[in-house]
Amino acid sequence: MKIDPSFIWTAFTQLLPSIPTTLAITAVSVSCGFIIGLIAALLRIYKIPVLGQIASGYVTFIRGTPMLTHLLLIYFGLPMLLDAVSVRFGWGFKSTSIPMIGFAFISFSITAGAYMSEVIRSGLLAVSRGQLEAAYSIGMTTPQALRRIIFPQALGASLPNLSNSVIGMLHGSTLAFAVSVVEINAKAQIVASTNWKFFEAYLAAAVIFWGLTLLIERLTAVIEKRINLYNRGGVA
Template structure:
């Protein structure tokens, strides 16, 4: 096999147009997943009847099944539900009008929520319970104590694992091509299909993913440095 270095650069340039799609999928799934994970973590920690059991089952099921399976279940199952409800209530809306990327958003958010709930829960459990009691003794409500005292410390503890979750979702976004979303991986396949130089195209994709991963790691390192500076009583 003869490698074509010039095509690696050609593929690299062509793949740049797909970066916004990949980043958008990652950003939406991480943001929505964080909110889902926070709610699930709080429900499980406070052992709310019924809801805590549902939350535990959700985390166990999602973490115990492949990410691709979640995507396919949403892709094939959600249209059936929407169309059935539309027919039942005589809505004008049909699943065919849903953009393909929406299925990726929903599926990856659900997946990220389960994994992030464990990260957030471990961070919250790492904060001394006495700090919550001290804050309440000073007259703070439970929500104020969580927002001002517990959450900042839990975030500092969870930051490395949250960074890993973001990187995991970035890499997992490559599955979006299975529902016809043109991300970096799908773009590489399209570019390579013109002359069957798949190795060069996927090598260019790997370089882009590597660069994005290094960027996320760099941002995380800066955040950790800033948080540690405040923890030592320094000034940013």
Template sequence: MKLDPSFIWTAFLQLLSVIPTTLYITIVSVLVGFLIGTCVALIRIYKVPVLYPVAAGYVTFIRGTPMLTHLLLIYFGLPMIIDGLAVHYGWSFRAASIPMIGFAYISFSITAGAYMSEVVRSGLLAVDKGQLEAAHAVGMTTPQALRRIVCPQALAASLPNLSNSVIGMLHGSTLAFTVSVVDINAKAQIVASTNWKFFEAYLAAALIFWGLTVLIERAAALIEKRINLYNRGGVA
């Protein structure tokens, strides 16, 4: 079997059409996961009664099980719950109305939330507790101190790990094909099935993922540089 460079380019062009799907999955899961992770991190740091063991169990379970398992549990389990509730309460809505990509959004957001909670928690713990106490001394409430003083510094400290989480979710989005979502990986398989040139198609997919990863790394570096300028007082 010989390498066909021309088909690599052909596959590359065809894969461009599904890049938005992969980016949608990544962006949604990262944003929702960051919100979940921040809430879970705060619950664990402040040991909120009742919620603390739930948050700790959530993180332990998600981090201890594969990402594909989460997707399959949501894909098969969520319809059972929704349809069961619909029958019980007489709702007209059914799980069949949920688009396939919706299961990917939900599953990957839950997965991202557990991992990002550890990133956010480590960032918050990296900030000196004395700054929070100083904020209380000048009359700030805890939410105000977190928003104005602690969180900006925690974001700067955790940004490298956050960028790694984004890259991880980008690569993890390839699992969406198991629930019939046509992302970059699934499209590569479809393109290759026309003439069995799977190596060329997956090589084109790898180049696209590599390019997207480099863009994320560059964006994270620029944001980190900007935040560090503010922290040093270099921006008026």
């Protein structure tokens, strides 16, 4: 087998239009996953009756099953549920109107939420309990103490692991092709299928993913520096 260097560049240029799809999947899943993870972490830390147990079960189940399984469960199960509810209440809604990328958004957000829950929980627990008690002593409420004292420090402690989660979701976005969403890796397969130069196409995809990963790492380093400066009482 002979490698065609020129086709690597050709494939690279043809893969570039797929980057926004990959970034959209990553951004939506990470943003929604962070909110889900934060809620689940707080429910577990404060041991809210019933809800805390539900959050623990959710985290255990999602972390104990493959990401692709979540996607397929959502892809095949959600339409049945929505159609049944629509018929029951006479809404006239059909699950076929849901874009394919919507299933990826929902599934990957649920997956990211479980993993981020553990990252956020560990960050919150890393902050000394005495700081929360000190906040109470000066008249702060729990939401105020969490927002102004606990969360900034917990974010600084959790940032490296949160960065890993973002990178993991970026790479996990390649699974979206299972529901016909054309992201970078799927586009590489399509491009290569025209002349069977799969090595060159996937090498181009690898370079793009590597570049995006380096960008995330760089942004994380900048954010971490500013958060640490803030936590030390400096001027950001």
